[in-house]
Amino acid sequence: MKDSQYVILKKENFNGFITGLSKLHKLVAPVSKGYNNYSFEEVSSGKEIAIKYIPTILPPKKFFMPQQETLLEYDISKDLHTEAVVEPEEMVLFGVHTCDIAGIQCLNMVFSEHPKDYNYLTRRQRIKIIGLECNEYCDEHAVCCLMNTYMPDGGYDLFFTDLGDYFIVHINTRAGEEIIEAINLFENAEKSHLEELEKLREKKRTVFKKELPIELGSIPELFDRSFESKVWNDLDERCLACGNCTMVCPTCYCFDIKDEINLDLSTGKRYRVWDSCQLEPFARIAGGINFQKTRAGRQRHRYYRKFRYPVNKFSRFFCTGCGRCSRACMAGIRLKETLGALMESESREVNA
Amino acid sequence: MERVVLKESAYNIKKGKILSIKQMTENEKLFEIALEGGESLGHQPGQFVMVSLFGVGEAPISLSSSPVTGGSFELCIRAAGKVTNALHRLEAGAEVGIRGPFGKGFPVRALEGNDLLIIACGLGLAPLRSLIRYIFDNRGDFGKVHILFGCRSPGNILFIDELKDWNKRTDISFECTVDQVDCARPDWIRYVGLITTLIPRVQIEPERTFAVVVGPPVVYKYVIKELLSRNIPERQIFLSLERHMKCGLGKCGHCQIQGIYCCQDGPVFNYGEIKHLKEAF
Numbered sequence: 202m203k204d205s206q207y208v209i210l211k212k213e214n215f216n217g218f219i220t221g222l223s224k225l226h227k228l229v230a231p232v233s234k235g236y237n238n239y240s241f242e243e244v245s246s247g248k249e250i251a252i253k254y255i256p257t258i259l260p261p262k263k264f265f266m267p268q269q270e271t272l273l274e275y276d277i278s279k280d281l282h283t284e285a286v287v288e289p290e291e292m293v294l295f296g297v298h299t300c301d302i303a304g305i306q307c308l309n310m311v312f313s314e315h316p317k318d319y320n321y322l323t324r325r326q327r328i329k330i331i332g333l334e335c336n337e338y339c340d341e342h343a344v345c346c347l348m349n350t351y352m353p354d355g356g357y358d359l360f361f362t363d364l365g366d367y368f369i370v371h372i373n374t375r376a377g378e379e380i381i382e383a384i385n386l387f388e389n390a391e392k393s394h395l396e397e398l399e400k401l402r403e404k405k406r407t408v409f410k411k412e413l414p415i416e417l418g419s420i421p422e423l424f425d426r427s428f429e430s431k432v433w434n435d436l437d438e439r440c441l442a443c444g445n446c447t448m449v450c451p452t453c454y455c456f457d458i459k460d461e462i463n464l465d466l467s468t469g470k471r472y473r474v475w476d477s478c479q480l481e482p483f484a485r486i487a488g489g490i491n492f493q494k495t496r497a498g499r500q501r502h503r504y505y506r507k508f509r510y511p512v513n514k515f516s517r518f519f520c521t522g523c524g525r526c527s528r529a530c531m532a533g534i535r536l537k538e539t540l541g542a543l544m545e546s547e548s549r550e551v552n553a
Numbered sequence: 554m555e556r557v558v559l560k561e562s563a564y565n566i567k568k569g570k571i572l573s574i575k576q577m578t579e580n581e582k583l584f585e586i587a588l589e590g591g592e593s594l595g596h597q598p599g600q601f602v603m604v605s606l607f608g609v610g611e612a613p614i615s616l617s618s619s620p621v622t623g624g625s626f627e628l629c630i631r632a633a634g635k636v637t638n639a640l641h642r643l644e645a646g647a648e649v650g651i652r653g654p655f656g657k658g659f660p661v662r663a664l665e666g667n668d669l670l671i672i673a674c675g676l677g678l679a680p681l682r683s684l685i686r687y688i689f690d691n692r693g694d695f696g697k698v699h700i701l702f703g704c705r706s707p708g709n710i711l712f713i714d715e716l717k718d719w720n721k722r723t724d725i726s727f728e729c730t731v732d733q734v735d736c737a738r739p740d741w742i743r744y745v746g747l748i749t750t751l752i753p754r755v756q757i758e759p760e761r762t763f764a765v766v767v768g769p770p771v772v773y774k775y776v777i778k779e780l781l782s783r784n785i786p787e788r789q790i791f792l793s794l795e796r797h798m799k800c801g802l803g804k805c806g807h808c809q810i811q812g813i814y815c816c817q818d819g820p821v822f823n824y825g826e827i828k829h830l831k832e833a834f
Contacts, residue, residue: 272564275607281648283607285562288554316802319559327555428831455806458799462608469608471564478806486797487612487634490770492810492832502809502832510812 207390207398210361210368214386216247221384222293226329229264230295231257241294250296252363255339256523260301260451261294265308265324269474272320272458278467287320289327293380296333300345300523302356304451305330310515311454320473329376332360336401337408342524344537346409349417350521352402362398369398412522413540420518423543424509428501432542437497439532444477446526446534447503452519453477478502504539563802566605566650567592572625573645577711580631581676582641583617587625588651594626598683599658599793599821603801604628604640605650612636613798613816616654617679619686629679629711655801656820659684659765659791667763668696670755670785672776674748674768675704678711680793680820681767685719698725699755703748703768706731707738717741728754748772752779759784767793770834777824787825794820794833 210218222228223245230250232242239254241261276282297305312321332353335345345351353360358377361368369390372378381387415423447453457476462469476483479500484493493499507520520536527535559565568589575583588594594602596616605611612634618627632641640649661684669688673681688695700719704710710729719727720741728751730744744751748768764780766773773792780790796808798816808815811830827833 272562273566277607277648281568281607281650283566283650285559285565287557287559287562289557290554311804314803316563317561318802318804319562320564323557323559454804456799456804457807458611458805460608460610466608471605471607471611473800473805476805476807478809483807484796486795487637488631488769488795490795492796498832502811505811506809513812 206372207395208370208372208381208387209390209394210370210387212366212368215368218384218386219247219250219295220245221386222295222380225383227290227292228295229261229292234258244295252296252333254296256298256300256343256525256528258525258529259449260304260523260525261297262304262308262451262454264290264292264294264328265305266312266321266454266456266475269472270320271470271472273471274468275471276468278465285319287323289324291327293329293331295331296361297330297357298333298335298339298523299353300343300348300350300521301451302330302332302353303348303350303521304523306356307452307511307515307517307519307521308454310517314515329380330357330359331377331380332357334360334362334401336363336405340524340528342527342535342537343522344412344520344524344540345522347412347415347417348518348520348522351405351409362401364394364397364401367394369394412537413544415540415544417518420508420540421512423547424505426547427543430543430546432539432546433497433501435542436500436534436539437495439534440479440496440500441532442479442481442496442499443531444479445529445531447477447479448475449525449529450507451521451523451525452507453503455483478506500534508540563800564652566652569604569649569651571643571645571647571649574643577629577713578709580633581711582630582632583712584628584630584640585625586628586649586651591624593623594620594651594654596620596626596654596683597658598661598687599680600654600656601680601798601801601816601820602628602651602653602655603798604630604636605652606636606639606643607650609639610636611650611652611799612640613655613801615680615683615793615820617682619683619690621687621690629676629682631676653801655798655816657818659793659821660823661687664763664765665694666696667789668758668761669698670757670762670764670780671698671700672748672752672764672766672768673700673702674766674772674776675709676711677767677769677772677793678702678704681765682712682715684765692724696761697757699757700725700727701730701748701751701755702728703730703732703751706733706735707742708736710742713739726755747775749775749779752776752783757783757785759786763789763791765791769795773834787828788823790824791821792824794822796820 803817
C-alpha cells in the first residue's frame, strides 16, 4: 500500500471540492427526497448531497443503461436510411456505495461480453465513479456482508471514506488522479490517516456480520437443490407481479425494444426500455404460448438470475446485497427471508 | 447531449428487398428477400434473422432456405403478432431491415454420413426446410433420409408443391399426416392421426440415425418419448426451441431458458444437453 495512492480532504473543503468538480463536469450524487428515500441527481454544492444515505430508489445503472435509450434512428422518406446511435453524457458519479459499484462491475461484464453492447460501453467510458464507504449498515434489508460487497474492491476512480474531520481518498485510476490534480484541495495522507482507515475497517469487520448462516460458496448448491422448493409456491401467492424488484435491482438489465415513428410518418427511432421478467407477458411468444406463466416461476427465475445462473456464466453472484428488492416490494417479499426459507425448508427435508 | 454514431453496433440493420411473396396457407406466406448489393446472408440451416419494419418493430424469423441458394433467402412467416401481420400487408418490392443471422443452427457436420429422421410439425417445417433443402443440395453427404410431416389439417400444409415432389423422390422416404380432415385431402396424404403414429412405421438403425425435430412444445414431449423408445440415443436427437428474442444478442432476457439464452446458445439444441432444463419444454 503506497501512501501516494491516498490523499485526504478536510471536511471544511468538501463543499469547495463539490462546487469545483461540478464546474468541471456534470456531477451526480445522492440527494435526500424525504421519507428516507434518496436519489442520484445532478448537484452543484456539497449541501445538496446526502453523505449518509440508504441505497437510492434507483441504482446508478440508470446512467449506464437509461430507462429508455435510442438504439437506431431511421428515415424511410426516400430510401431507407438508418443509423445506430448512442447519446452519452460525460459525468462524475459521487458517493457510490460499494454494493452499487459491484452492480456496475456486473453490468460491465454483461455488456462487454461478445456480442458487445456499444451503447452501454460508450456511456460507461464517459462516466467517472467516486465511491463512498459505508461505515455502518444502511438498514436491515442489506445482505452486503454475505455477498461480500461491504468493503471496497476496485471498480472506481476515487474512493472516499469518512473519518470524522476529513475524508481519506483512495486514488485508483489515472482519471481519478486527474480529478485530484484539477481541484487543489487535497493533502497527502499521513501514516496516522492510514492507521485510522485501518481501524475503521477493523471495526467494520465486527459490525458487519454475515446476515444468514450460510457460506457464499455453498449458495449455488443450495439453489441447485431448490428448483422444486415449496418456497416458490409461497412467493406465487404473495407476488403482485409489479416488477418493482427488477426495476430497482442494480444488476437487472432485461429490456424490450420498441419502435416509435414521428408525426411526419417517415422519421423515427428504435429504442430499448427496461423490461421485467416478473411481468406476465415477458416470456410470451406471438403464437400465444407463455413460457413463464406463473408468478412462482418468474420469482424463481429472478432469484436464479442473481444466485445461480451468473455463477456459471460470469463466475460471480449478481446479487450485490443492496436490499433494494426487499425495500421496494409491496407484498413484503424479503430476499433475506427467501434465502432463509430455502435453507430452512431444505434442512427440514433432511431431518424428516 | 453528445450524439455518437455506432458503426459497430449490433443494432445496425442490413437493407433487404422483398423479391416475391407467395401465399402458402391462410396464415402463412413465403417471402423471398435479397440483401442490398447482392450481399450473401451467409447463414447456416436452422439459424434465424431479426426482420424489421420501421415504425412497427422487429421479429425473430427462422430461415427457410438452404444457404447454397446464395443470392437471396426465404422466410416462411405466419401472421401472428404485430410485426408479422404488418409484413403480411407488404407487397413485392418493399424494403425491410435484416439483422443476423443469429444463433446455432442444425449441426450439419455431425449429421453428415449418418441416417436422418426429420420430424416437422406445423410451422416447424419452416426452419427444417432450410436443412432439408441443404440435404437435397448435398444429398451424397448423408445416409438414408426419412422426413415425417404432420399438421392440423390439409389446409395448413406448408410448401405443398414441394411436399408433392418430396413424395415422389426415391432418394428419401416421406410421409405426411394430418390431425383431422376438414377439407379436400390430396391423395398422397396417406394418414390421419398424430405425428407420433408415423414414427413406428419408419425403418431405422438407431445407432446411426440422428433425429431432428421441430414443432410446438407439446410435440416434443411425445415425439422424444417415441424416439427414445426406438432406441435413438439422446445425444442424437436435435430440436429447435421457439422463444421471443428481442435483441438476438443474449442480453434482453426474453428468450432465456434457465441459464441459457435461446438466441445465442440455440435455437437448435441437443436433447441430451437440455433435457435437465425443466423450463425448456
